[in-house]
Amino acid sequence: MLFRSLYSAIGNPEDEANLQTSPTHSQARPKYPYQRPTFLKLDTVDEIQVTADHAVRPIIVPRDVNALPWSAGYAETINAGKSRQNEDQSCVCEGRISVVVGGRMTHIPYTLFSVYDGHAGPGCAVAASNDLWQVIQAKLENVGPQLVASSDGKDSYDTIWPSNRSVSTESLVIGALETAFWEADQIIGEEKKVYHMTGGCTVLVALFILGKLYVANAGDSRAVLCRQSRAYPMSFDFTPVTERQRLQTIGRLQPHLLGDEYTCLEYCRKPNRRDIGSRVLYRDAHMTGWAYKVVQDTDMKFPMVYGEGKRSRLLATIGVTRGFGDHDLKAQSQMGTIYIKPFLTPQPEVRVLDIENENVTSDDILVLGTDGLWDVVSNEDVAAVVQRGLTAWDNESRAGRYRYISLAQDLVMAARGKLKERNWKRSNGAPATIDDISVLVIPILPYKNEYLSHKRGEVFDDSRLEDGTDAMEIEKSDSGSPKHNCDIENKHSEQNQS
Numbered sequence: 035m036l037f038r039s040l041y042s043a044i045g046n047p048e049d050e051a052n053l054q055t056s057p058t059h060s061q062a063r064p065k066y067p068y069q070r071p072t073f074l075k076l077d078t079v080d081e082i083q084v085t086a087d088h089a090v091r092p093i094i095v096p097r098d099v100n101a102l103p104w105s106a107g108y109a110e111t112i113n114a115g116k117s118r119q120n121e122d123q124s125c126v127c128e129g130r131i132s133v134v135v136g137g138r139m140t141h142i143p144y145t146l147f148s149v150y151d152g153h154a155g156p157g158c159a160v161a162a163s164n165d166l167w168q169v170i171q172a173k174l175e176n177v178g179p180q181l182v183a184s185s186d187g188k189d190s191y192d193t194i195w196p197s198n199r200s201v202s203t204e205s206l207v208i209g210a211l212e213t214a215f216w217e218a219d220q221i222i223g224e225e226k227k228v229y230h231m232t233g234g235c236t237v238l239v240a241l242f243i244l245g246k247l248y249v250a251n252a253g254d255s256r257a258v259l260c261r262q263s264r265a266y267p268m269s270f271d272f273t274p275v276t277e278r279q280r281l282q283t284i285g286r287l288q289p290h291l292l293g294d295e296y297t298c299l300e301y302c303r304k305p306n307r308r309d310i311g312s313r314v315l316y317r318d319a320h321m322t323g324w325a326y327k328v329v330q331d332t333d334m335k336f337p338m339v340y341g342e343g344k345r346s347r348l349l350a351t352i353g354v355t356r357g358f359g360d361h362d363l364k365a366q367s368q369m370g371t372i373y374i375k376p377f378l379t380p381q382p383e384v385r386v387l388d389i390e391n392e393n394v395t396s397d398d399i400l401v402l403g404t405d406g407l408w409d410v411v412s413n414e415d416v417a418a419v420v421q422r423g424l425t426a427w428d429n430e431s432r433a434g435r436y437r438y439i440s441l442a443q444d445l446v447m448a449a450r451g452k453l454k455e456r457n458w459k460r461s462n463g464a465p466a467t468i469d470d471i472s473v474l475v476i477p478i479l480p481y482k483n484e485y486l487s488h489k490r491g492e493v494f495d496d497s498r499l500e501d502g503t504d505a506m507e508i509e510k511s512d513s514g515s516p517k518h519n520c521d522i523e524n525k526h527s528e529q530n531q532s
Contacts, residue, residue, distance in 0.1 A: 065229040071124040088115040104480035107438030114468035121152035122472040123163035133178035144243035155232025158359035173210035219380035234359030245390030250382035252356040265413035282319035297335040398478040406471035
């Protein structure tokens with residue numbers, strides 16, 4: 035029997051911990067020990083263990099309001115027992131691109147927020163949260179001279195090769211993010227051969243640089259801009275259903291990747307042997323509509339994309355189609371020789387918001403969240419929670435600095451709910467998520483004010499300082515790049531139980 039049951043074929047949407055991985059390096063040491071986000075300052079095993087109570091699911095927030103740039107908020111909670119550890123990770127980094135132009139050192143500051151949703155183990159998410167920002171930094175430095183030109187008021191520049199086309203600085207930043215995602219995934223693939231690095235992860239990055247916000251998404255985490263109770267998506271989820279045509283096209287052009295067990299066709303109802311000779315509605319990779327075909331023996335193969343919504347699975351195994359890792363993942367098939375990685379991609383979709391030229395207010399908030407939030411809370415619900423929270427806090431008072439941490443906490447609570455009669459329920463009585471939840475709440479106005487201040491003349495230029503150092507110099511690693519969370523001073527995190 036090819037599949038034990040239909041349920042096992044499409045997989046449990048809340049449990050992907052049983053995905054098959056190669057045991058070749060199962061005894062190897064991990065590249066990084068398991069961690070929670072560094073800005074939480076959970077440094078010991080005992081401190082981390084406090085966050086891993088599956089029965090209580092404490093909501094963890096930074097104790098120090100200055101733990102994140104612009105007093106941004108963060109909150110997280112662990113799942114209800116579907117995996118031993120919280121497989122989400124987050125990273126925040128403040129850095130700068132250093133460029134020598136005309137014999138003078140010039141710096142372009144940037145701030146990066148990111149969330150990673152791991153599956154089949156936390157290893158890949160931990161590695162990505164530690165390494166991706168460094169790859170992005172290197173890619174931005176590659177185009178540093180052109181970015182400096184843009185900071186001087188030049189919107190585009192001429193390429194070094196003769197061409198009739200000018201290239202915008204916006205497209206250079208997008209290209210830096212795209213190439214960084216691909217390179218980071220390649221690095222993870224190579225390091226999986228050396229280190230014990232389980233599973234894979236989705237990736238969502240928000241990069242603030244040169245007066246703009248760049249949101250790069252590879253997976254089903256999501257970014258939403260909340261403005262006056264309205265939600266404006268800054269990313270869209272990638273799932274087997276939303277990426278049906280891309281996946282089917284790969285299967286159609288390279289049928290050997292599907293073996294003898296899967297088909298690139300999709301059916302309105304999976305045919306069985308009694309249907310042979312009759313007609314069934316189907317669609318191929320090149321089709322957006324449906325048509326009829328006569329059922330043949332080849333149609334007995336299992337569809338490569340099966341199920342709907344959150345329960346959809348690629349090759350009956352995995353519910354995500356973009357992200358990092360999964361290089362050794364094989365399909366749940368009879369032969370066990372079909373690799374899934376050729377169908378997965380680290381390619382991000384990048385969306386841009388021109389903050390410098392937007393009419394930004396203190397109520398404009400960017401929310402980044404893993405799918406544990408979005409599985410049960412809609413974009414509109416998130417915007418409503420944010421607006422209520424903003425109204426409740428006075429932004430001008432000292433206590434108002436905690437408003438964004440409070441908002442992140444409210445959003446996690448909205449998705450986690452409370453434990454009632456052994457089930458997690460939301461306030462409206464609907465089922466809550468039992469997945470890990472991580473949420474970043476980022477105000478936009480502080481960045482705009484900061485950027486405009488720099489643009490008016492407070493530029494990072496070493497030539498202005500008598501001792502040759504920068505008043506805003508940040509600590510550097512041995513390689514000369516900014517350290518992870520280099521400008522952030524944190525305290526121990528605390529838990530908040532409902």
